Amino acid sequence: MPDTTADPIANIAEFNFLDGVKVVDFTQFEAGTTCTEALAWCGADVVKIENPKLGDPGRRLRPGLPDDDPYYFHVxxxxxxxxAVNMKSDTGLNLVKDMIRGADVMVENFAPGTIxxxxxxxxxxxxxxxxxxxxQIKGFGEGSPYEKNLSFDMIAQAAGGTFSVTGEPDGPxxxxxxxxxxxxxxxVMAMTIASALYRRRETGEGHRLQVAMQDAIMHYMRTNFATTGRTGKAAGRAGSKIAGSQSAPKGLFPCAPGGPNDFVYISTSAANEEHWNRLLRVVGREDLIGNERYGSPRARAEHEPEVDEIVAKWTKTKTKFEAMELIGKEGIPIGPVLDTMELNNDVTFEQRGIMQTMIHPVHKPFKMPTWPVRVxxxxxxxxxxxxxxxxxxxVLRDWLKLDGGAVEKLKADGAVK
Amino acid sequence: MPDTTADPIANIAEFNFLDGVKVVDFTQFEAGTTCTEALAWCGADVVKIENPKLGDPGRRLRPGLPDDDPYYFHVxxxxxxxxAVNMKSDTGLNLVKDMIRGADVMVENFAPGTIxxxxxxxxxxxxxxxxxxxxQIKGFGEGSPYEKNLSFDMIAQAAGGTFSVTGEPDGPxxxxxxxxxxxxxxxVMAMTIASALYRRRETGEGHRLQVAMQDAIMHYMRTNFATTGRTGKAAGRAGSKIAGSQSAPKGLFPCAPGGPNDFVYISTSAANEEHWNRLLRVVGREDLIGNERYGSPRARAEHEPEVDEIVAKWTKTKTKFEAMELIGKEGIPIGPVLDTMELNNDVTFEQRGIMQTMIHPVHKPFKMPTWPVRVxxxxxxxxxxxxxxxxxxxVLRDWLKLDGGAVEKLKADGAVK
Incomplete structure (x- = not known):
């Protein structure tokens, strides 16, 4: 019988899909680190190459000592x-080159020109x-007028379009x-690397892969570009509604006790008229079943404020969890608005292994979301x-077959730490 | 010399990383279709199995004839x-089973219980x-209290946490x-499949992969969970600012001529004080260089409204493209807020092959974002x-080696169309 006491998640695995894949990882902050972390979740041997002084700047986003905000780095x-390698010493640089010689993948997201x-x-x-x-992961693509510019998430999101479709219709x-x-x-880079590795098993060929954050965001905005194809106009902002939706009710509804995230999202389908009729029963308005004013998705969309008020009057009397329970069991699509603390405190995520607790050699235990795919x-x-x-x-032992004496010498020389 | 007249993008390729990988694709709408499209971009042979009557409901999100809004389906x-297979006929179902027999991957994102x-x-x-x-891609995970519930993007985003961190601090x-x-x-599912295929080249073993949208969203929200780790509280909303940021200026700044998306995002770094000094020069406020009131990232964060006004007074006199040019060339991180029409009209994306035009047998040409990684x-x-x-x-010929007569018989029987 398996010993389940040692592990809070009895059914846990270690994915071995990329076992044996060696990744030399120069990434920092989030975009590059997400890529190599995805490879690591799937079993690759990912080694961060860090400067001995401070390492990945993601280790110290907050002023103060290194590692004073370890959570950002953890995730x-x-x-x-x-x-830890001093790449400014010839010995250090050569060590890294030796690692590259035996590696399958190298990933970097430095500022343009740095690598x-x-x-x-x-x-x-x-x-x-x-x-x-x-x-290589950069902010703007090679050949873009901005290819030499620095970028961060907010800048890439602005330039990639997500800001333009988020917010109230009449707001900024x-x-x-x-x-x-x-x-x-x-x-998207991790997906491309995994695919390239698949092919490489046959051909042995290497490749240079490049992605820009601005370009990647546009890929994630394909729905919004579809809107532009249909309307010939820029996709707009619609608050929490769906711009141009032709049915109602669809949107956020306030719940008791009225806290900042006490809302549910309800999305009745234009293709299933029963959603509306069932919802009327749940909210105690059977009297409106068959009422022509609300008798079709389009009719309800025309009277959306009235429709929303009919539903909101009831949701305000329930918590989001009660509303989720009572509406969800009728087969009507609904979700509560959950914040990170509520998600953190929901033990079902731990039971399923979606959230797990990181046990770190120095920092305190930290619960965080893991790779979400089950195998x-x-x-x-x-x-x-x-x-x-x-x-x-x-790593010097396993990757480069260096013995203890050789490693000590490298340390004494300041090439590694 | 290559013939570049036939192709507007002279340097285009066809990625062959997943050449030979056969995917039986039951996906619909967006989550599943994104997964199999990623596999297709990387070279897999992806065959959608569709019911002959209406096919993927993503073909007809708008009321009216099938294919009246082809853009959503295109992307x-x-x-x-x-x-097109009638899976309710035994012959149709057996044909699909024959396809599965020779396939490497099967993907579905039907409602719970449908497959x-x-x-x-x-x-x-x-x-x-x-x-x-x-x-398999579902809304809520197996073992979740909501595992039988329907989900759509908005519902999964609400329940996965993104709504709770988007919006104004005092708004909903x-x-x-x-x-x-x-x-x-x-x-994330495409990445896992590609990794599983890599391993399978060695082992030949199959696997069942499952992901839930709620769980996947939490993975993309790792930054916000890091905030919760640090503060012990739910990650909040901060409009277009970064909650708890300890430097300024950082945020959206209005530009001429004042249209709904005439803004730039500027993000000076707390680690590089020169950003602020250079920015003062650009906006014609050299007089403030060295002024102690704004003399450190934290001092500026304390006087953020004043600091923002100093910058905004200048940005309002420039278009977002002028501001991007003048501030960007000083090495200060900045991005214009671009909408889908502006991105659509920017020819540099076409020149780089990031945007390409779909030439469809029936529908009019349509420009859309493609896979963003260059090889x-x-x-x-x-x-x-x-x-x-x-x-x-x-497909019946290539996958199942059926000749024309056999296919005609299947059509006459109503098993395929």
Whole structure:
């Protein structure tokens, strides 16, 4: 019988899809780190190359000591290793080149021009290892008028279009509250790398992959570009409604006790008239069933404020969880607005392994979302983000076959830490 | 010399990373279709199995004739094939099972319970093909209290947390204007499938993969969960600002001539004090260089409204493109807020192959975003979304080796169309 006491998630796995894939990881902050973390969740051996002084700047987004805000670093660097190398020393740079020689993938998201200045341009790297998948993530694309500009998530989201479709119809553009410019970009790159690795098993050929955050965001905005195709106009803002939707009720409805996130989203379908009739029964307005004023999706859309008020009058008397229960069981699409604390406190995510607790050598335990895909019913295991240089010895031994004496000498020389 | 007249993008490629991978595609709307489209962009042979009457409901989101709003379908089904099969006939269902027998991947995102009712549960499918990667996308996870509920992008985003972090600090939660609940979920599944295929080259083993939109969204919200780790509170809303940011200026600034999307996002770094000094020069306020009131990131954050006004007074006199040019060239991170029409009209995206025009057998040409990753400097080619049943003959011939007579008989029997 398996010992389930040691592990709160009895059914946990360690995905081995990318077992044996070696990734030299120069990424920092979020877009690049998301890409290599996705590879790590799927089983790749991902080694962060960090400068011995401060490492990935994502380790110290907040002023103060290094690692004073470890959470930001944790969420983007789970399941990775770290080696601290001084790449400004010839010995350090050569060590990294030795790692590249034996690697399958290299990923970087430095500012434009930086990797070349470090001496690891694609031309150099493919000489060392012609079979490597060399992946680069930038803010703006090569050939864009802004290709040399710096970018961060907010800038890429503004320039990629998400601000323009978020916010109230008569208000200014607004930032979506998630860093999709970073995480979304990392994900398309991870998908491309995994596909390239599949092909490479046959051909052994390396490739240079490049993605820009602005371009990746446009990919995630295909729905909005479809709207432009249909209307010939810019896709607009519609608050929490869907612009141009031809049915109602569809939108946010306020719930008791009226806290900042006490709302449910209800989305009756234009294709299923029963949604409306069932909803009328739930909210105690059977008297309106068959009333022509609200008798079709289009008629309800025309009288949307009235329709919304009919529903809101009832939702305000229920908590979002009660509303979810009572409306959801009638087969009407509904979801509560949940905040990160509510999601954090919902034990069902832990029971399913969607949220797991990171046990770190130094920092306190931290619960965070893991890779969301189950394989044969099992989640993959969360492992700690690395301390700066935590795996220097291990990696030099396992990747480069250096013995303890050689490693000590490298440390004494200041090439690694 | 290559013939560049035939192709507006001289340097275009057709990614072959997943060449030879056969995907039986039951997906509809956005989340599932994004997953299989990602596989298709990377070279897989993706065949949509559609019912002969109306096909993927994504073909007819708007009332009226089928295909009256083809754009929505186009953007999620580029580079795929379509076969129209009546799965309610035994012959039709057996044909699909024959396709599954020779396939590498099967993907579905039906409502909970539907694929089982169609007779293609995992237990059935793995009997037919033990080596298949069987992928399922649902709204809520297996084991969630809501596992039987229907979901759409808006519902998944509400329940996954994005609404709770979008909007003004004192306003209601708000929907981010992009369908990240759908497209983001499809992307993590595509990444997992590609990784599973990599491993399968060695083992031949099949797997069941499952992802829920709510769970996938939480993954994309890792930054916000990091905030909760740090503060012990729910991550909040901050309009277009970053909640708890400790530097300024950082945010949206209004530009001439004052249209709904005439704004730039400027993000000076707390780690680079020169950003502020250079910005003062650009906006003609050299007199404030060294002024202690604004002399550190934290001091500026304390006087943020004043700091924003200093910058806005200048940005209001420039268009967003002028501001981008003048501020960007000083190395200060900045991006214009662009809408889908502006992005659509910017020819540099076409020149780089990021946007391409779909030439469809019936519908008018349509420009849309393509897969954003370049391989060896080249974008992949956009091919048309399929008409319903467009490839019935081709697929029956290529996948099942049926000759013309056999196909005619299937059509006469009403099994395919």
């Amino acid at each position: 983007f660097n789970a399941n990775k290793k770290s080696i 070349e200045r470090l001496g690891l341009s694609y031309d150099v790297v493919k000489e060392i290892n012609p079979g490597i998948i060399y992946a 553009p607004m930032r979506p509250g998630i860093s999709i410019g970073d995480t979304g970009t990392g994900m 044969d019913g099992r989640p993959t295991r969360l492992k700690s983000s690395p301390m700066l240089g935590q795996h220097t010895d291990d | 999620f089904n580029a580079n795929k094939k379509s076969i 089982e009712r169609l007779g293609l549960s995992y237990d059935v499918v793995k009997e037919i093909n033990p080596g298949i990667i069987y992928a 939660p708000m929907r981010p204007g992009i369908s990240i609940g759908d497209t983001g979920t499809g992307m 060896d400097g080249r974008p992949t080619r956009l091919k048309s979304s399929p008409m319903l049943g467009q490839h019935t003959d081709d």
